[in-house]
Amino acid sequence: MVEQEWTDADDQALLARIARGDRAALETLYRVHAGWVTARLSRRCGEAELVDTALQDTFLAVWKSAKKYKREGDVGAWIWGIAVRRLIDQMRKRKPTPMDVLPLRTTSTASAEQELMDVAVGGELGAAFADLEPELQQVLVATAVDGLSTKEAADLLGIPQGTVKTRLMRARERMRATLP
Amino acid sequence: MPLGGVVTVLGPNGAGKTTLLRSLATVQKPSSGAIHIDGLDVSIEPDRTEARRRIGYLPQDPEFAPRATVFDVVDYLAICKEHRDRRRRHLEVRRVLDAVEMTDRAGDRIASLSGGMVRRVALAQALLGSPRLLVLDEPAAGLDPDQRLRLRDMLSTLGERATVVVSTHLTDEAAAVSSAVLVVDGGVLRFHGSPAQLTSRAQGHVWVSAQPPVVARRTWRLPDGSHRCIGDPPPDAHLVTPTMEDGYLMLVSDPAAAVAA
């Protein structure tokens, strides 16, 4: 199934070619990443139509901004960061809310939540995360795994920003309580 | 009219083929009678708009703004056909341009195209949204034999899922793909039936003789010097198997022929 490992260096090389306007390189990059990005977006939005549009927007954005890509972090993570925000755009369009400028947080900066998350699901606290209520899990995934701001998470989940914040606090307390 | 299949409208030039097709396409009001498409009365709203959602129309002499590009004019008509989502619409435009083999010219201005290519663009816009009723006025005009063959193939394929009404004055063309034939002459419907039925109209009326006939309605000289004629038999003639063209000529050459339906 998986023949040989595709490395980030290959992705970087593709991005460099895309930045020079190479359509074939875009297609290759798409073939490498579109599958998992689609699967991962689908876990955050049940409407295939919105997922498809977000996926298309993602690679159109990759085409336009390949030049701006800084060699920090993984290309895959960069693509995912674009994808989840394009999905949020789609969710917003469906339910119109006042548009404001999104602060683009890079997914590579490890936040407190992310560290907590790594410990939680990787280590012995997996059970603690699994015990959380689904809505608390959701906000943790949106903020810690996807690296979204509370505003973005609110749009993705279709709940008010304040609710995201309170749920996040509750999730943090519950997880901390189980820490040794 | 039955759903599905290719219906060919035959008739002499100026016989009212275009008027009939324009009325069918809801572009013009019929001088008499009413047009119903899928049970919708096209003379009243909101039935007419609903009917128009199901129609694709290729006019006889299609024209577009000369400075616009191929993609633009088809995209514009796609908007008129209520394809609102920009990206899906562009996919659909691409699909119909592919179908008429004009994808490579998508970015070219209309003014740079030959007449045949403009007709193909117009055919492409008729295919937008895969309408249930396609009204194509002389789609074979200006095509070379090879392109005509591909058109024939396309019409047959389309006829599997839609009713395709095609006007032509090429009887061979009609015989090749039609499931039904209409003959109009002088603004009147003269025949409505299958190609075989039209052919059978000439059964027993087509002759070949060595002498030039005097009484025949239509006659022409064959390469071997004999004469082929339609109508009453000349002396020393023998009957031959008629073609659909014979049936058609038989019909339009007979002013007394009754309206058949």
Added chain:
Amino acid sequence: MTDLPLDPQLAQRYATGQLSTAEAVQVEQAMDRSGQWRALVGTHVPAERLDLNFMAIAVELDAPKRGRVERVMVRLGLDEHVARLMAATPVLRRSWYLASFLVLFFGLAAAGTENTGSIGFFLAVAPIVPVLGVALAYGPAVDPAHDMTVATPVSGFRLLLLRSVAVLATSVVFGGVAAVIVAPDHGLEVLAWMLPALALTAATLALATVVPTRSAAGVTIGVWLVVVTIVGQAATDLTLFGGIAQPIYLALAVIAGIVVVMRREVFEVAGVGA
């Protein structure tokens, strides 16, 4: 920390949405770290879906850029498809903008150099601009693909209205700009042509339900010029644009508007406005 071992079954369950959030997070973290995990998950998304999405991307990259007018309209909040319907007319092109702006600008410039009385010339000419615009905005005479458009579900009446609004709006904007540039000290009377413009435009549309749009525009302009000349000689230049006259234009516009709406049916088949 230990990496999640490659597990085709887990990947399949992830991609088909069968994992709990806790399990899914493990897979996602594995994907963040491993290209092999991404590839594994990716194999469970149907190839046809990915192909179709890539085609959409390719078509989008090939699609022509929107025109400037359309971009302005979209920025003003119009839907993209409505903007295209409005903009797809020979009127909303640079040559039209230029012509209408020049007429308004020089009309006003000619007036601005003398006393207030001569602004009457500008006020008489300005309403003609949108009428000409409407005449050139819609119909078989200006759209060679008119027959094909008529056979679509889009309403010809709606198209005509959309474009008339666009034409009126640009005329008003240009007239306003010209007024600010040329005659900032003239005061409100430089705007006195706007209601007449509305009335003449509406009258043209009403007439266009009977005769071709171009003839309708010709008749309206002709009648207007005659009225302007006669009244201008009998009274002062500005009588036609005074406080008594303005409500009459409004009433005219309303009446003509009602006529248009009642007779809108004629715009839905070919042959009108030829």
